[in-house]
Amino acid sequence: MHIDLDYFFAQVEERENSSLKDKPVVVCVYSGRTEHSGAVSTANYIARKFGVKSGMPIMLAEKILSGKDAVFLAVNHELYDKVSDKVMGIINEFGDKFEQVSVDEAFIDVTKRLAGDFEKAEEFVAEVKKTIKSKERLTCSVGVGPNKLIAKMASSFKKPDGLTVVKPPDVKKFLNPMPVGKLYGIGEKTEEKMGKLGVKTIEDLARIEVSKLIEIFGKKLGTYFHLAANGIDNEPVQDRESAESLSRIATLKEDTRNLESMIPVLNRLSEEVKVRLDMQNLNCASVGVITVMEDLTLHSKSRTLDSPTEDIETIKSILIELLEMLLKDKTDLNIRRLGVKVSKLSEKGKQKPINEFFEVKS
Numbered sequence: 001m002h003i004d005l006d007y008f009f010a011q012v013e014e015r016e017n018s019s020l021k022d023k024p025v026v027v028c029v030y031s032g033r034t035e036h037s038g039a040v041s042t043a044n045y046i047a048r049k050f051g052v053k054s055g056m057p058i059m060l061a062e063k064i065l066s067g068k069d070a071v072f073l074a075v076n077h078e079l080y081d082k083v084s085d086k087v088m089g090i091i092n093e094f095g096d097k098f099e100q101v102s103v104d105e106a107f108i109d110v111t112k113r114l115a116g117d118f119e120k121a122e123e124f125v126a127e128v129k130k131t132i133k134s135k136e137r138l139t140c141s142v143g144v145g146p147n148k149l150i151a152k153m154a155s156s157f158k159k160p161d162g163l164t165v166v167k168p169p170d171v172k173k174f175l176n177p178m179p180v181g182k183l184y185g186i187g188e189k190t191e192e193k194m195g196k197l198g199v200k201t202i203e204d205l206a207r208i209e210v211s212k213l214i215e216i217f218g219k220k221l222g223t224y225f226h227l228a229a230n231g232i233d234n235e236p237v238q239d240r241e242s243a244e245s246l247s248r249i250a251t252l253k254e255d256t257r258n259l260e261s262m263i264p265v266l267n268r269l270s271e272e273v274k275v276r277l278d279m280q281n282l283n284c285a286s287v288g289v290i291t292v293m294e295d296l297t298l299h300s301k302s303r304t305l306d307s308p309t310e311d312i313e314t315i316k317s318i319l320i321e322l323l324e325m326l327l328k329d330k331t332d333l334n335i336r337r338l339g340v341k342v343s344k345l346s347e348k349g350k351q352k353p354i355n356e357f358f359e360v361k362s
């Protein structure tokens with residue numbers, strides 16, 4: 001099952017402020033160069049109806065929505081991260097296995113829970129949606145399929161507040177008519193290249209010999225395209241975030257060098273990170289403090305521990321020490337944003353860090 005929250009940043013803003021309801025809402029990343037420069041992060045479905053899209057210049061969105069009583073807001077990542085954590089906690093409860101893939105989406109493996117019976121999916125999803133709606137007042141779109149690829153494509157099939165169940169015998173019927181650009185992993189450029197080969201739909205792609213695809217796209221991609229177009233995907237739902245680190249960052253009320261005033265912020269961020277560690281049954285062997293100074297330069301300090309810890313008090317006291325050291329190193333600048341990062345993550349009870357595989361051996 002793949003769950004993706006609808007127009008996430010904008011939906012959270014609507015939830016926080018009921019006066020936004022029924023108006024076009026555009027969430028923006030302002031670059032600061034001029035008052036209107038920057039890009040659209042996302043927009044609610046009312047704004048989308050007029051043609052506003054993620055990534056579009058803010059000025060263009062303003063033009064499209066002029067006279068439409070639209071509301072433009074700056075992104076508030078701290079809020080979205082907090083809401084995301086809550087929703088992910090809920091989703092986690094519904095899965096045999098849980099894998100968060102971005103701020104607003106996750107896979108859960110529900111094979112055991114539903115005893116492999118697709119007939120049970122609809123009712124189960126209704127329960128998931130109802131819980132997210134009642135606890136967090138948000139809607140999401142859900143896809144159910146025999147593997148991650150199909151579930152992911154199914155969740156974007158019907159939005160917002162959608163549900164699409166693709167049973168194993170229907171996989172081909174689901175994929176075949178779609179434009180090849182809808183296949184997960186195929187971007188505009190690849191779609192164009194495929195178009196030139198006469199491949200327009202996923203069915204066209206599925207019919208091409210794998211050897212020919214390998215010739216054109218190389219072994220890894222060629223094989224992937226062949227399998228994906230045929231609905232085959234054997235990637236398991238990874239029972240934790242595949243992240244190598246977890247971090248949280250906050251903007252201080254005012255720029256400061258006062259350690260005492262930053263300690264409560266450090267403590268709060270540590271607790272947020274700790275929730276994430278617990279959710280995934282992880283501990284950490286490295287703790288770090290991150291700072292963004294008033295001149296927007298980034299400075300950090302971290303410490304590797306002798307043995308992994310999950311103890312919040314240990315983490316908090318190390319962070320205070322690190323911040324003190326950092327302040328001594330950088331004597332001239334005020335701190336604007338403060339963050340906490342834990343890494344060298346490992347599953348509790350196991351010794352190996354999960355990122356060991358990726359580490360460059362010297």
Ligand code: DCP
Nearest residue numbers: 004005006007008009010041042054055104159
């Ligand atoms: N996002 C962004 N810039 C982009 C795409 C996305 O800042 N180019 C942010 C804002 C989105 C969030 O990530 O709210 C999640 O991205 P999605 O692609 O899932 O898009 P939405 O949730 O906004 O909309 P949808 O209802 O289509 O899922």
Ligand code: CA
Nearest residue numbers: 004005006104
């Ligand atoms: Ca989304």
Ligand code: CA
Nearest residue numbers: 004102104105
């Ligand atoms: Ca998403």
